[in-house]
Amino acid sequence: MKRYFQVVWAVLWKDLRIELRTKDVFTSMAVFAALALLIFNFAFELRIPDKSMVVPGVLWVTIAFAGVLGLGRAFISEKDRGSLAGLLLAPVDRSAIYFGKMLASLIFILVVEAFILPLIVVFFNVPLITAPLLLILLLGTIGFAAVGTIFSALAVNTRARExxxxxxxxxxxxxxxxxGIRTTIGLLEGQSLAExxxxxxxxxxxxxxxLVVAFLTFDYVVEE
Amino acid sequence: MKSSRSLLVLNTVAAVAILIAVYLALVQAPEATNVVEEIRPAQRIIYFHVPSAWISMVAFFVTFIASILYLRTNNVRWDIWAYSAAEIGIGFTIAATVSGSIWAKPAWNTWWTWDPRLTTYTIVLLLFIAYFMLRGAIDEPGRRARFAAVYGIFAFLSVPLTFMSIRWWNTIHPVIIDPSAEFGLGPGMSTAFFFSLFAFTILFVDLLANRIMVAWDEERVAALREALTAN
Structure with a gap:
């Protein structure tokens, strides 16, 4: 069991280190997210009585679109450098590789969220940064990264890729x-998380x- | 060719069952009395709309089970089952969505609402389309079957969650099987309704059997072509 977590950690740390050196994924996700917020701002500016009304949708759509951009990279860079084959040759449980990659993607998306939340507060003048909302964001992002990572592994092996x-x-x-959107609406209207x-x-x-289904099926996705 | 003979029997049974269902639905079933005059003819869509929706779910479920079996056994038979059922499922999902939309115009006075079931079926259609886009983007048969199976499992499992989440959001769809609801079916109507469900199920089995036969032929042709080009 200890060894399993070592593998997860090794894969995660590898991805984080690559990102810290190149900053490829974070930069493109963050710039994309900022642009999306800017476009949303103009898309809604004169059409609705109060811009803060669209914040829940803007928040989740921006995260989804920026996130998919980062998830696409999770396996493409491995594939292009040929390092995926090396990773798969390692005598370790492949689901550990999945969890390592998934945690790396999760962290990337969370960092981007940490970047866009203050932007939304500034652009849309809404008090978004509260504990219940951060909890919903975290839980939602876990599911996003769980499905996104395995689908990224599927997509990278097809002709169409990203x-x-x-x-x-x-x-x-x-x-x-x-x-996520529904809960964010409720929280912004002052309801409690319990509701x-x-x-x-x-x-x-x-x-x-x-997470369980991905754990069970990841082997079939990377099987050569 | 024993299998083609039983297929002929199945084809005939399906055709007769559908003809009877059409007769029951359009001629024998009484007019609905609990809805306003103008939408009474439109109400008869229920005999085709609900069975289509039912079959698309059955088809999706077959794809789901066949996908699991494929991953377990690595037997190409289950891949054939999975995509054959998915193909038929696309047809019935479109039929359910379009017929629902036609009914919604007189009944709800709009072609489209973001009702849970309607929206869920649209998502199911998108999932089926994504399933075939994934298949289309992979050349190697073994990998295509494996990837499609994994996606089929994820896609099927997400449907109940989608349905629940949209239902919690809002709903105006009539609940037909719920006896306490005022939208319930009258006596003569339920015969036609349940026969129609039965007939559509036979039709689904028949279409699936035919599609699987064709798929095996396709496999054979592909194998022959490979053998010929290899020499």
Whole structure:
């Protein structure tokens, strides 16, 4: 068991170190997210009485689009450098590789979220940074990274590659986005997290279900 | 060719069952009395709309089970089952969505609402389309089957969650099987309704059997072509 976590950590640390050196993924995700916020701002500016009304949707859509950009890179860079084959040759449980990659993607998306939350507060003048909201974001991002990482491994081995990833990912991700948006609406209207317990359960159930399914099926995705 | 003979029997049974279902639905079933005059003819869509929706879910479930079996056994038979059922599922999902939309115009006075079931079926359609896009983007048969199976499992499991989340969001769809609801079916109507469900199920089995036969032929042709080009 200890060895399993060592492998997870090794894969995670490898990805983090690459990112710290190149900053490829973070830069493109963050700039993309900032641009998306800017476009949303103009898209809604004169059409609605109060810009803060669209914040829940803007928040989750921006995260989903920026996140899919980063997830696409998770396996493409490995594949292009030929390092994926090396990773798979290692005599370790492959699900440990999945969890390492998944945690790396999770951290990348969380960092981008930490970057765009203050931007939304500034652009849309909404007090977004509260403990319940951060909890929902974290739980939602876990499910996002869980499904996104395995689908990224699927997409990288196809002809279409990153074009295919959003098409595969978004319909499966929909319940997560709906739950996240709905809870964010409620929290911004001043309701407590307890009033949204069913949504919270849905998100947690989604996370656990798809982490387990990914754990069981990842072997088949990287099998050569 | 014993299998083609039993297929002929199945084809005939399916055709007869569908003809009877059409007769029951359009002629024998009484007018709905609990809805306003103008939408009474439109109400008859229920005999085709609900079975189509039912079959698309059955098809998706077959794809799901066949996908699991494929990953377990690595037997190409289950891959054939999975994509055959998914193909038929696409057809019935479109039928359910379009017929629902046609009914919604007189009943709800709009072609489209973001109702849970309607939206869920749209998502199911998108999942099926994504499934075939994934298949289309992979050349190597073994990998195509494996990847499609993994995606089929994820996609199927997400559907109940999607449905629940949209239902919690809002709903105006009539619940037909719930006896306490005022939208329930009258006596003459339920015969037609349940026969229609039965007939569509037969039709699904028949279409699936035919599709699987064709798929095996395709496999054979592909193997022959490979053998010929190799020499």
């Amino acid at each position: 074009v295919l990833l959003p098409v595969l990912l978004f319909p499966v991700l929909l319940p997560l986005l709906i739950a 949204h317990a069913n949504w919270l359960q849905l998100i947690v159930f989604f996370d656990i279900l798809f």
